[in-house]
Amino acid sequence: MKLYEGEIGKTYIVYSVMVKAGITRRLEALGVTELTPVTLMNKKGSGTVIIKVRGTRLALGRKISEGIEIREAADHE
Amino acid sequence: MNEGNNGLRVGFVGNPNCGKTTLFNAFTGARLKVANWPGVTVERMEGMTSFNGIPIRVIDTPGIYSLSCYTIEEKVTRKCLEDNEVDVIVNVVDASSLERNLYLTLQLLELNTPVVLALNMIDIVEERGMEINIPTLSKMLGGIPIVAVSARNRSGLKQLLLAVVNHVKDRPKAFVVTYTPQIENKISKIETTLKSSYKSLENVRWYAIKHLEHDEKIMSEYPAALEHIIDQNYEKQIISQKYNRIEEIMETCLVKREQTSLRTDQVDRFLTHPLFGVPIFLGIMALVFFFTFTVGDFLKGYFEIALGYLSVFMRQFMLEIHASGWITSLVVDGIIAGVGGILTFLPNIFILFLALAFLEDSGYMARVAYVMNEIMGRVGLSGKAFLPMLLGFGCTVPAVMAARALPSERDRKRTILITPFMSCSARLPIYVLFSEMFFPGHALIVAYSLYLVGLLVAITIAFATHHMWGTGEEDVLLIELPEYKTPNGRTVGIYVWDKVKDYLSKAGTTIFLATIVLWFVLNGGPSGFVTDVQDSFAAIIGRTLIPVLRPAGLGDWRIAVALISGLSAKEVVVSSFSVLFQVNNINSAAGMSALLGSLGSFGFGSLNAYALMIFCLLYSPCIAAVATIKKETGSLSWTIGMVLFQVFIAWGTAVLVFQIGSLIL
Numbered sequence: 039m040k041l042y043e044g045e046i047g048k049t050y051i052v053y054s055v056m057v058k059a060g061i062t063r064r065l066e067a068l069g070v071t072e073l074t075p076v077t078l079m080n081k082k083g084s085g086t087v088i089i090k091v092r093g094t095r096l097a098l099g100r101k102i103s104e105g106i107e108i109r110e111a112a113d114h115e
Numbered sequence: 116m117n118e119g120n121n122g123l124r125v126g127f128v129g130n131p132n133c134g135k136t137t138l139f140n141a142f143t144g145a146r147l148k149v150a151n152w153p154g155v156t157v158e159r160m161e162g163m164t165s166f167n168g169i170p171i172r173v174i175d176t177p178g179i180y181s182l183s184c185y186t187i188e189e190k191v192t193r194k195c196l197e198d199n200e201v202d203v204i205v206n207v208v209d210a211s212s213l214e215r216n217l218y219l220t221l222q223l224l225e226l227n228t229p230v231v232l233a234l235n236m237i238d239i240v241e242e243r244g245m246e247i248n249i250p251t252l253s254k255m256l257g258g259i260p261i262v263a264v265s266a267r268n269r270s271g272l273k274q275l276l277l278a279v280v281n282h283v284k285d286r287p288k289a290f291v292v293t294y295t296p297q298i299e300n301k302i303s304k305i306e307t308t309l310k311s312s313y314k315s316l317e318n319v320r321w322y323a324i325k326h327l328e329h330d331e332k333i334m335s336e337y338p339a340a341l342e343h344i345i346d347q348n349y350e351k352q353i354i355s356q357k358y359n360r361i362e363e364i365m366e367t368c369l370v371k372r373e374q375t376s377l378r379t380d381q382v383d384r385f386l387t388h389p390l391f392g393v394p395i396f397l398g399i400m401a402l403v404f405f406f407t408f409t410v411g412d413f414l415k416g417y418f419e420i421a422l423g424y425l426s427v428f429m430r431q432f433m434l435e436i437h438a439s440g441w442i443t444s445l446v447v448d449g450i451i452a453g454v455g456g457i458l459t460f461l462p463n464i465f466i467l468f469l470a471l472a473f474l475e476d477s478g479y480m481a482r483v484a485y486v487m488n489e490i491m492g493r494v495g496l497s498g499k500a501f502l503p504m505l506l507g508f509g510c511t512v513p514a515v516m517a518a519r520a521l522p523s524e525r526d527r528k529r530t531i532l533i534t535p536f537m538s539c540s541a542r543l544p545i546y547v548l549f550s551e552m553f554f555p556g557h558a559l560i561v562a563y564s565l566y567l568v569g570l571l572v573a574i575t576i577a578f579a580t581h582h583m584w585g586t587g588e589e590d591v592l593l594i595e596l597p598e599y600k601t602p603n604g605r606t607v608g609i610y611v612w613d614k615v616k617d618y619l620s621k622a623g624t625t626i627f628l629a630t631i632v633l634w635f636v637l638n639g640g641p642s643g644f645v646t647d648v649q650d651s652f653a654a655i656i657g658r659t660l661i662p663v664l665r666p667a668g669l670g671d672w673r674i675a676v677a678l679i680s681g682l683s684a685k686e687v688v689v690s691s692f693s694v695l696f697q698v699n700n701i702n703s704a705a706g707m708s709a710l711l712g713s714l715g716s717f718g719f720g721s722l723n724a725y726a727l728m729i730f731c732l733l734y735s736p737c738i739a740a741v742a743t744i745k746k747e748t749g750s751l752s753w754t755i756g757m758v759l760f761q762v763f764i765a766w767g768t769a770v771l772v773f774q775i776g777s778l779i780l
Contacts, residue, residue: 060185060522064593066354067181069215074358079380082389086488086498086592092214095379097485099497099592 041098041106042085044078050108051075057105065106068096075111122163122170125279126201128192128223130216131155131178132597133209134235137266137606139175142276146609148513150475151602152502153178153595154520157188159195166276174201180215182222184332187519193332196226203229203279210247210263211239211598213369217361218354220256224291227318230259231278233271237263239598246370255364257287267603290320292360298352301327304344312339328353379478379599386479392486399479400508401563403470408547408559411463418459419703426451426699441644445634452699453630453690457622459702460544460686464618465611467540471509472610476602480505481594488592494574495581497521497590500530504573507537508566509614511740514539515747526590529580531744532757533573535736536764538566540614541685544702545731548689552707553724561725569732572764621684625738629680629687633694636676653695667730667769668723668777678730684737722780726773734765 044050052074055062069092070076080088085100098106127135131153140147143162148155160175176195177188184190195201206223208216223230232253240247253261260278264271293299305323309316316322316337325333326341328350386395429451433443474480483505488498500521506514511534518530538546546565550558636652638644645651656679657672664670669678673695681688693701696713700706714723735741735758745754 061591061593063183063350063354064180064185066351067183067218068595069218069358071351071355071358080383080387080389082489084489084492086485088383088387088485088596093212094215095383095596097481097488097498097592097594097596099488099492101589101591102593 039108040104041076041078041089041108042081042087042100042103044081044087044108046078046080049075049077049111051111053107053109055106057102061102065102068092068094070096070106076108122165122172123280123283124172124174124200124202125205126174126176126195126203127205127207128176128196128219129178129207130180130209130212130219131188131595133178133207133212133216134266135175135178135207138205138207138233138235138264138272139173140609141266141269141272142171142173146613147175148610148613149606150472150480150610151478151597151600152475152480153597154188154502154517157191157516157519159191164276166273166280169280171276171279179219181219182226183328183330186522196223196228201228203231203283205231205233205275205279207233207235207266210234210237211243213247214361214365217364218357221292221357221360224257224259224287225321225324227286227321229282229285230287231275231282232256232259232261233275234261234263235266238265238268244371248368248370252364252368255291255367257289257291259285259287267605292357294353294356298327298349298356301344301349305339305341308339308341308344309337313337324353382599383482383596387482387485393490396483396486399474400566403467403474403508404563404566405559406470407463407467407543408562411460411466412547412551414462414465415459415702418461419700422451422455422459422700423703425455441638444638445631448697448699449630449634449694450627452693452697452701453633454622454627456693456699456701456706457544457626457686457690458619459700460547460689461615461618463543463547464540465615467543468509468611468614469607472607473602475610476600476606478597478599481596484592484594485596490574491577494577495589496526496529496577497592499590499592499594500526503530503534504537504570507534507539509540510617511535511537511539511736512743515740515743518747521590523590525584528748528753529577529584531747532580532760533577535740535744535761536569536573536576536733538569538732539685539736539740540618541737542731544686544689546728548692548702548707549724549728552711553721561728565728565732568729568768572733572768576764621686625684626687626690629683630690630694633676633680633691637694663766666774667766668719668726668773669730669769671717671719674727678734681731682735682738684739685731688731722773722776725776726769729772730765730769732765733761733768735761 052070052072054072055065074091077090078087079090085103087103088095088097127139129135136147136149136156139145142164145162147160156177162173164171164173176192179189179192182193184193204223206220249261253259260282262271262275262278264275302323305326306319309319309322322333322337327345329348426447430447484498484502487501491498491501503514503517506517514534515531518527521527521530546562550561554561637648640650640652648654653676654672657675660675661670661672664675677688677691677695680691696710698706698710701710741754741758745751748754
């Protein structure tokens with residue numbers, strides 16, 4: 039599922055990141071890489087989300103949150 | 116190395132909001148602005164310190180997450196490092212967010228410049244019950260020296276300088292990241308090619324890795340025939356292998372990993388609530404202005420009493436020294452009335468900046484970007500563009516500079532265009548005076564309405580330009596949200612004192628000069644000194660503008676003159692009213708009733724006052740702001756166009772308000 043479809047408070051695993059190249063690189067530098075666990079902290083109907091990844095909170099707009107494919111942590115393990 | 120004349124050059128490099136500037140201030144005695152949101156520092160800064168007699172030149176750089184070249188901050192910092200501008204890098208690392216911070220550290224180590232790691236905010240880590248094994252961390256990072264510091268509490272500073280001085284020549288002892296055999300193989304092949312083409316190139320490994328990552332800057336500066344080796348962009352693999360290494364380091368060096376930082380999460384659940392986030396933000400801003408007005412007004416009384424005494428004393432003093440009438444008038448009616456009048460607003464300004472400093476240092480600022488993202492999205496901007504706008508409530512100059520954090524040129528220009536509509540502190544005296552004079556009992560609501568009108572006009576113009584300038588590359592929200600913390604007394608103190616000093620020095624320079632010039636054009640005319648003010652230069656100039664200003668309810672030459680002088684600084688509108696209407700101590704009850712009487716004599720009522728405030732809110736920002744806009748956009752014609760546009764918007768809105776108001780009232 040897409041990142042913004044996740045449930046608040048749950049932890050997921052990043053499956054793939056499919057956004058514009060420049061943004062992908064910035065996300066990767068921030069540690070949002072494939073197989074990284076992310077926790078969805080908050081989200082709005084519009085798709086803007088707050089996630090916690092590698093101990094840091096990030097606010098991401100919809101164009102990013104819809105490009106990040108996630109899996110439930112349990113599925114992965 | 117450049118140890119001779121200029122001293123040892125030490126560059127502070129690190130992620131945004133990790134405490135570089137706090138450290139820089141602690142070492143150099145500088146008072147650069149510090150706050151708790153990413154992107155406060157946008158330019159490199161230099162200062163001097165010394166250790167055991169060795170002069171040290173400290174360079175503060177904008178915060179970056181990586182050594183790529185996608186944002187202005189990254190370009191500024193990377194240029195500083197690649198051009199050999201530093202002898203030692205002090206990599207400032209937020210220990211409470213070690214995992215993410217280490218990514219930049221690994222890149223810095225690949226540069227093969229001497230690196231000293233300053234492990235900042237170690238106190239927060241300890242508070243959370245975690246422990247970092249520093250000797251092991253140092254070992255895993257190529258043996259570089261690591262010093263635990265707390266920039267806020269100023270601990271560990273000496274040890275840091277000691278490490279810097281002792282390790283000037285120590286480069287990392289080993290590769291910190293060894294990539295997969297496939298990538299290592301490519302790196303060594305590229306190294307061979309580069310060495311043969313660029314014989315003097317040092318640290319070839321760094322250039323080889325950057326080639327593999329398709330780094331545009333390195334590929335254009337050091338072109339080489341590498342297509343047979345680099346069959347694709349290996350950036351993704353390199354990044355993820357670096358993070359794998361970081362995970363190993365974290366597992367080895369961090370004892371008792373963080374549970375959750377509960378407090379921030381709890382506060383966030385409330386402040387970033389999907390429904391209540393925006394109302395809470397508006398409420399917080401309303402509270403800021405409420406304090407600005409009520410507490411500010413409470414303190415203001417003392418200033419007025421002092422000013423009253425000063426004015427009487429100076430007039431008597433002038434009489435006693437037998438000063439001529441015109442000098443007495445220049446000093447008492449000109450300088451004391453104008454500049455002194457402005458000083459009585461200092462308490463309001465002080466409270467406004469105190470409140471803004473609390474907001475900035477608490478960690479709430481970055482949340483506003485998230486909260487406002489949808490509203491900004493409707494006008495084609497990301498929530499991040501709202502940060503410069505919010506800073507605009509303080510002062511337009513730093514607000515315009517903060518727009519640099521936006522990656523796209525088009526959005527940066529649009530943000531610069533609308534930021535001046537956010538009501539800066541210089542416009543506060545105008546609102547305090549006119550809303551209290553004409554709307555007694557409702558002054559606060561009237562003033563708050565002006566802030567909202569400014570916001571509304573800004574967003575409307577952003578909407579219009581979004582459709583008129585064609586669709587460009589849209590920014591999308593991507594911002595780090597720092598932990599909330601109790602605002603630091605020192606940081607808030609520096610911030611507020613800086614603003615108070617600015618205000619005082621503005622009163623002593625720009626406003627002082629503007630007042631004197633105004634006094635002269637008011638007392639001089641084509642035939643020399645005039646006895647009837649109607650013959651003065653000021654009246655002549657002001658009268659030519661009456662036809663234009665009349666539809667806005669501002670058809671008086673004195674108002675026209677006050678508005679023109681307000682271009683030097685917006686407070687000057689108020690000081691000009693004192694001089695033009697010969698009102699001493701304009702901010703006192705007596706001063707206000709005198710001015711009210713003079714204005715009322717030509718039918719200037721509350722509707723006119725509101726139109727005047729609207730005009731002052733929206734017309735061209737002060738000269739300092741215009742100069743900053745010119746510098747940031749690099750275009751004179753664009754800047755002039757913007758000033759004319761803003762004057763037109765101000766005039767149009769004031770006319771609209773006055774005409775519609777006249778029909779209703």
